[in-house]
Amino acid sequence: MPRAPILTPRADDFPRWYQDVVAKAELADNGPVRGTMVIRPYGYAIWERIQQGLDARIKAAGAQNVYFPLMIPESYVHREAEHVEGFSPELAVVTHGGGRKLEEPAVLRPSSETVIAGYFAKWVQSYRDLPLLVNQWANVVRWELRPRLFLRTTEFLWQEGHTVHESEQDARRYALRILDEVYRDFMVEVLAVPVLMGRKTERERFAGATTTWTCEAMMSDGKALQMGTSHELGQNFSRAFGIEFQSETGESVHGWQTSWGASTRLVGGLVMAHGDDDGLRLPPRLAPIQVVVVLVRDENGTGPAAERLTSELASAGHRVELDAATDTSYGRRVTDWELKGVPVRIEIGPRDLAAGTVSLIRRDNGYRADIALDRVVVSVNAALEEAQAAMLADAEAQREQRTADVSSVAEAIEATKVGFARLSWGRLGTDGEAELAAAGVSVRCLLAADGGLPRPGGSAHDLAVVGRAY
RNA sequence: CGGGGAGUGGCGCAGUGGUAGCGCACCUGCUUUGGGGGCAGGCGGUCGGGGGUUCGAAUCCCCCCUCCCCGACCA
Structure with a gap:
């Protein structure tokens, strides 16, 4: 006799299955304010394991931990034009404090580029101060219209790294180092989740970045999840906040920055990448209880x-x-x-x-x-x-099986019903990307023709990996 | 904000005018505990809120609130 199902079978209703697992494995509850999340002991134990794994790798990459405040003067957020444009719809703003209306409202950080840049401007004087590499573990707030436990909540926990470098090349090298040695390594080696490392299109780029790099994974229903991102910020925030240093030759130069983050979303990714109809399947290196x-x-x-x-x-x-x-x-x-x-x-x-x-x-x-x-x-x-090796191998095999090479937008839309589609970015272009978007499909990342990282400026031979995303 | 749906014990639901019920969970006891065991007993609900109709409202009418799903935004 088959066992009575404990959870909604994945094949019946994947989102429902996800909710069932989160509830029955006692990972989290909804918070009292819409979009917020209460992380329960077992869910938090998983997050702590994620924190440990990432934190050790971040420190190995030379960054030190710091803490900046939750509240940021509203005017700071407005200094970088694209940044504010990207974030303003999801800002939570504090207008009153101590029983009075505030002279200047404070936003709850949606990310800390602006407040950190203000202090970087103070701390960086000389090329000898560089590179400046910091990271913080914090909560951030982005008012979400459609929350989903772990995957998209109005308040979430993450780490955000922020750095200043002497040159564009140094900043790029560091952004890519984090992508590879922190994110890719942790996800593959500990979470047993294979990821594609690639570059985001202009459309998907972080607000205020010049280039956004990403680790993209496929969940067991074939949909994509961005597991971590690393941004080259160029001199955008440097100019807005006056991060200037004197070079070896005595010139005044704006610093080149990066920022990078991974969040409690990873818990959701772990659930969706490995879970089955009996519940969670945790890779041994991550499992709080092995x-x-x-x-x-x-x-x-x-x-x-x-x-x-x-x-x-x-x-x-x-x-x-x-x-x-x-x-x-x-x-x-x-x-x-x-x-x-x-x-x-x-x-x-x-x-x-x-x-x-x-x-x-x-x-x-x-x-x-x-x-x-x-x-x-x-x-x-x-x-x-x-088990650790088998879970990674299974996830890789599943991704390969659900990835199709296609040559048109129509084929891509069809293929993304079950997984990823790969096609020439030169052929797809921003028009094709817009057509895909209308069908609920996005370009997850761009790869070089050999599947490796594309050059920052791109090439006619780059490949677009497209899919439906969480 | 646009389109759908729903608010009844902790969770999932039934209940179309007669004073609230079922399953699971929970508590107590018993039981020979190898894949959510069995039996018996029990706790628990101002039926989202307000107003109205009625002898009488979970049920009919009006107003309000909230939540969920799909879309736009997004780590």
Whole structure:
């Protein structure tokens, strides 16, 4: 007999499935103000793992953490024309404080380019001060008309990096370094989500940037999700805020800047990239709980044996939890651990113990085996490594299978019903891009002909990867 | 803001004029707990808000509010 579905099957209604998973895996709730989100302990544990992975890579790339204020004088946002134009529809503005109307309203940061630029102008005097590399972990507010938990909320958590460099080349090199060594590396190696690194079109470029680079992923329904972006800001904010330094030759020069960010959206991406009809599937390197030891029944010494196994696995360096809640039924507990996507489950009951074994079950593929008690740690090590690799390979295979090479707008629109379409950007052009947009399809990114990063200015041979996006 | 839909226990729903019910969840007890176990008992709702019609309104009328879905914006 098939199991009763716990979640709406993905094939029936993917958005509904997503909501079900977020609720039943206890990741988040809607907040009381429309568009806001309450992140629950398990969801926040996942975010903390994401933070750790990104933060370590950001520091390895030389940036230091800072904190700037939530409220920004409204006039700052207006200094960079394109920036304000891009953001004004989604600004939340504080008009009153201390019981009085404020002389100058303050906006809740939608991003911190402007407030940070004001201080960069103060801190940067000499080429010796450069490069200046900072990052902050913060909340930002962008008033969203159509919120979706994690994917698009009015308030969200992220990191935003901001840098100043001596030259355009230095800034570009750094923006691309972050894209590759921080974002791409983390997403592929930890999240097991393959990403395309490419350049955004003018239409999709960040408001105030000269060039926007992106990591784009495909979710398991074939739609695209931007997982991280890195912007070259040129001298736009430098000019607006007076970030000037004296060069080695004594000239006064405007700094060249970058900014880059990744957000709690990644949690949603993780859910949608790997989840199945039984719930979340977490890649082992990310999972807050990598192994759960399930005590099936507390009889004939199974309890102490389960405790011993748990501490052995913890000593071996795994994030492990013991489930000894035997007053809850076995089926319920197992279903819950599957919902939460714990990569490896070890089950121990009287039958196992009598045979001198435990059961090992992999969440990613359902593989199940009896393991001798003295082989548990080594078997778990192997299972975690294999699951990590298999999940990445699955996601890559799925993306390849759902990506089609096409040569017309009509074919692209058809192909993007199930995934990505790839076609010549030279042929598509901004007119083709507008036609696609009318059909709900966007250019996710541009790639060089060989699939690598395109040159910043572009080439006639560049490829456009198009799709429907979250 | 344009187009659809819905507001009834925590969640999902039924209830077209007679004083509110079901499933799940929750609480208590019992039960031989290996895939959301079984049995019994129980807690919990000013039916989104206001006004009106009526002997009587979740139900009919008027006004308001909120939420959800599709579109435009978007990490």
